[in-house]
Amino acid sequence: MSDDWLDRVKWDDRGLVAAVAQESETGRLLMLAWMNRDALRLTRESGHAVYWSRSRAKLWHKGESSGHRQEVKSIRLDCDGDAILLEVVQRGGIACHTGRHNCFFRKLEDDRWVEVEPVLKDPKAIYVR
Amino acid sequence: MSDDWLDRVKWDDRGLVAAVAQESETGRLLMLAWMNRDALRLTRESGHAVYWSRSRAKLWHKGESSGHRQEVKSIRLDCDGDAILLEVVQRGGIACHTGRHNCFFRKLEDDRWVEVEPVLKDPKAIYVR
Numbered sequence: 407m408s409d410d411w412l413d414r415v416k417w418d419d420r421g422l423v424a425a426v427a428q429e430s431e432t433g434r435l436l437m438l439a440w441m442n443r444d445a446l447r448l449t450r451e452s453g454h455a456v457y458w459s460r461s462r463a464k465l466w467h468k469g470e471s472s473g474h475r476q477e478v479k480s481i482r483l484d485c486d487g488d489a490i491l492l493e494v495v496q497r498g499g500i501a502c503h504t505g506r507h508n509c510f511f512r513k514l515e516d517d518r519w520v521e522v523e524p525v526l527k528d529p530k531a532i533y534v535r
Numbered sequence: 536m537s538d539d540w541l542d543r544v545k546w547d548d549r550g551l552v553a554a555v556a557q558e559s560e561t562g563r564l565l566m567l568a569w570m571n572r573d574a575l576r577l578t579r580e581s582g583h584a585v586y587w588s589r590s591r592a593k594l595w596h597k598g599e600s601s602g603h604r605q606e607v608k609s610i611r612l613d614c615d616g617d618a619i620l621l622e623v624v625q626r627g628g629i630a631c632h633t634g635r636h637n638c639f640f641r642k643l644e645d646d647r648w649v650e651v652e653p654v655l656k657d658p659k660a661i662y663v664r
Contacts, residue, residue: 411646424553424567433562438553438618450643483648484638485631489567491639502614509613510620514579517540519612 412443416487422458425490427501429508430479436501437509439466441490446481453478455492472532474498498527505529541572545616551587554619556630558637559608565630566638568595570619575610582607584621601661603627627656634658 415423421443427436439457441449445465448456455476459466469475476494483490502509504525511523544552550572556565568586570578574594577585584605588595598604605623612619631638633654640652 408646411643411648414648426555426564426567428564435555435557435564435620438555438613450646481643482639483641483643484567485633485635485640486638489638491564504614506614509615509618510611511614512612514540514610514612517537517579519540519543 409447412447414487415443415446415483415490417443418488422460423488423490425455425457425492427455427476427492427494427496429496429501430493431495434508435510436476436494436496436507439468446490449478449492450481455494469497472498472500472503474500474532476501500526500532503529503532505532538576541576543616544572544575544612544619546572547617551589552617552619554584554586554621556584556605556621556623556625558625558630559622560624563637564639565605565623565625565636568597575619578607578621579610584623598626601627601629601632603629603661605630629655629661632658632661634661 422440425441426438429436442458445456445458455468455478457466475497478492478494480493505527506523506525511521512519513522551569554570555567558565571587574585574587584597586595604626607621607623609622634656635652640650641648642651
C-alpha cells in the first residue's frame with residue numbers, strides 16, 4: 407500500500423501533527439491530541455484513534471485502559487497539511503481522562519475558567535485495569 | 536484586570552497554544568491555528584479571533600484583509616491547559632484562505648486525500664485589499 411498520503415502531511419520538527427476529534431453524532435469537540443506517522447497509519451488501518459503521547463513518549467491507543475475507544479468514521483487534513491480532524495464515535499460517551507464527555511470543560515467567564523461539564527464517571531472507576 | 540486566567544494556559548516552549556475554531560451555528564470545525572499570550576488576550580478583549588501567525592511571526596487578526604472575521608461567542612480551555620476551543624460566528628461563511636467554508640477540506644478515501652469542500656469564492660476576489 408502506498409504511503410503517499412502520509413507524505414502529504416506536514417509533520418513538525420518533532421514528527422508530529424495536531425489531531426482534533428469531533429463526535430460524529432453531536433458535532434461536539436472531544437479533544438485535541440498529537441499523532442506521529444505511525445499513529446496516523448495505525449488509526450487508518452485499525453479504524454480506531456491512535457495518538458502519540460508526548461508525556462509518555464509512546465503510541466497511545468485511545469481507550470486501551472479506559473475502554474473509551476474512538477471509532478473513526480473519517481479522517482480529514484487541513485489546507486496547510488498540519489492539522490488532522492477525526493470524526494469519531496466515542497465509546498462510553500467519555501473522551502476525557504477526568505471522566506467528562508470532552509476535554510474542553512473549562513469556559514472563560516469574567517476572566518475565570520469555570521468548569522461547565524459534569525464528571526460523568528469517577529476516573530478511579532475508569533482506570534481500574 | 537487580572538491576568539491569572541492567562542497564566543492558567545500551558546504555553547509551549549514557543550509561547551504558543553493550539554486553538555481550534557468551531558462554527559457556533561453548525562458545529563462544524565473551521566480551522567486550527569495558534570495563539571500566543573497577546574493573541575488570546577486580544578481575542579478576549581476584542582471579541583474577535585486573533586491568532587499568532589507562525590509563518591509571518593506576527594499577530595494575525597483573522598479577517599483583517601479578507602473581511603472574514605470570527606466573532607467569538609465563547610472560549611474554552613482543555614484539561615491539560617494546552618488547547619483552546621473558540622466558538623465563533625464566521626463572517627462571510629468562509630474561514631479558509633482557499634475560499635472554502637473551512638480548512639479541513641481534504642478527506643482520506645482509499646489512501647488518497649480527496650477535496651470534498653467546494654471553493655465558495657475565488658481567493659483572488661477575497662484578498663483584494
